[in-house]
Amino acid sequence: MLNVRENVMDRLCKAATRTAQVLVVSRHEPYGFDPAQFGSGWEIRHIQQIRDLSRVVRGSAPMAGVLDLETEYSDAELMQLEQSLQYLHVMWVAITSSRMLEDERVRRLIRDYCVDYVRTPFSFSELLYTLKHAHGMACLHGAGSHELIGHGPMIGECAVMRSMFRSLAKVAHNEAPVFISGESGTGKELAAQAIHEASSRRKGPFVAINCGAIPPHLVQSELFGYEKGAFTGANQRKIGWIEQAQGGTLFLDEIGDLPLESQVALLRFLQQGTITRLGGHQSIPLDLRIISATHVDLVAAQSDGRFRADLFHRLCVLTLSIPPLRERGEDILLLANSVLAEHGHEAHRRIRGFSPCSTQAMMQYEWPGNVRELINRVRRAIVMTDNRKITAEDLQLHGGSDSPRKTLDAIREEAEREAIRTVMASHGFHVVPAARELNVSRVTLYRLMHKHNIRIEAHPGAGE
16 A cells, blocks of 8 residues: 555656655755655755745745754744745655754644654655655645746735636636726736736737726727828828737726727627728728726626626626735735845845834735735835845835734734623623633633723622
8 A cells, every 4th residue: 555655646746747856944964865865856955044945935846845843943033934834835844853842833833834744863764755745745736726826927825816826727718708807906917918828829919908098089099990091190000909919818907997989899899809990991800819807896887877788798708806915815925025036136235035023014014005016115125225134114014104904913802802891791790600601710701801901890780
């Protein structure tokens, strides 16, 4: 049974990647690992500095990781390490000792981020079997979603982004029109481009138009083109945006801002598959795919008479929703580190990452401008900071009008306070029955009431 399992894992690894990579995170030489011990098809990479880990892991193929937890790490290093251990296409195996397992921080790292661990001293055959298992699991995670997670500038590991990537993959292999919804700055054009590049039309052109940026009196001529002499100043024929996308994909961004007159012409093209240039008489057949997007509520726009219902139903055959940045959890830090890696060279000194205060501020901030705002804040901080690590002040996410979200601790405290008040009120603020219902001692309940400033004296007749 053991050999069968190993053979299955070996086949899965070979199917996912030609070379099975093992990433060893240790300040020392990687335990004297000899590549020959692994056999053919295995590659060892050694990382000594935790700050380099995210850069190496991000966008890599599925891999197994060896995490040296015999080494002492500072709290700041552990925080940085945790951020880098959350990539699902890397499965970690920890090397530790009985002494280090007494440390709660080490136990938590292994429990939350590792698939297994070995204690020193260990045999190489034991470690190799564990790594084969870890690499096989990494291949399972990486086989579906990782291909899209690392696709161009679109990255994300959280549940809502993984769901979006799965939907993106489905609509990419269909020819029906796609409508992308999402707040401004979430990356709707990136999603449209990803659909195009994953479709059968990827060799054709990708033409993106911002309908809200075209003056209303020029929309018709820009979309459909015109013939020479069609109007004053039309000195030569012009091919419109729609015709330029022949054989490829046309992305109509901010379709909700399209004037009603142009909506009629676009609807006619969608129904007939042909256009007529302004001033022309010849119908031109076109073969292209339409992807549209807007931050406008098109259902409300239909009710207000600003958007045609028949055009809405033509455009919204397949739909894709891009989640706002505030709903992407740890992806906020993933994106921030990606921007830093891409634009770090713009700094006048080497930046070594983000400080704990900045990561906390980024996770608490609401990000009304979404990914676009995050990129702008990080790029500005890269240029303006005088620190080795970008701080919350560098990101301008401290105080002022920036309204941070509640922390998890604050939410828990609020829920605890409300629960105690509700139970106490239901028992007339008598401590004994309230403590019994809350399943705590009277002493504990008194302590919690003091903590949350809940006073019995404020309620006459209450007491034991």
